[in-house]
Amino acid sequence: MSRPRPRTAGRERPTNLAVLMREAFIALNDLVLTRLAERGHGDVRAAHGAVFQYLDETGTTVSELADRAQITKQAMAELVIHLESRGYLVREPDPRDRRAKLVRPTDRGREVVAIAQDLVPDLEERIAAALGAERVEALREDLETVRRIARS
Template sequence: MSRPRPVTDGRERPVNLAVLMRDGFKALNDRVLVRLAEEGHAAVRPAHSAVFEFLDEDGTTVSTLAERAQMTKQGMAELVRHLEDHGYVAREPDPDDRRAKLVLLTPAGREVVGIAQALVPELEAQVAALVGAERMRALHDDLARIAQLGATDP
């Protein structure tokens, strides 16, 4: 079994705000993946959230998905291929660009999105139970403000 944290200069790397935010996301996302597996969608893995999260209801090209997810086109294409092989997405010609293909959710893909979205209130209630309703509201507001850092200059 691997260590929970990487080692640099003989010591575990320190935990900082970004690490804590990622670990919090991972804890919540893991609960979604467990529920998906319970509902028969064990082929969906953590990396696939990059597809589901950035896919428009009327379809999205792999290039656009990659750009939105801040990853390579090749990496995104591999994620899409896996989901396509398991029946969660399909590729169809883009009516606006004959050379491009749109990635679209299949009924199984829409079911995955529905399960994940239905779980959100339950997850938020679990967090509120841990930290209290007032701190939950503050956490929500603070994270929304932190997210704005990416859209502005330092």
């Protein structure tokens, strides 16, 4: 899907590395969302990745999910409520802290994670076919370096 570029001073803004990395992520994520829709999970949206990506199988609090996803607790709670109402998640008391609730995937939620993870080898093969194995390995190393630099 083509997305219009923002404009500043009447011209399209230049595309920097961060924008290119985000746009590549969005393109790959769109493939995952298409696969999910094909398998009966059309109500899962891109924003829900912030939940599924950071959710532990044994359960995770909304606060921890929000911290991991770097979004507000309120925003994460809204995502959890949406997914819970559609049968992807349940909230249960945390046995270690009676005040807290753990968010856990249901069978339907685990299916979403499995579908997304099953697509990873196909996506990586497609990228390797386009770039070549050596460039993919270099890309992986470069992205790790970028992540390390950004955290320091």
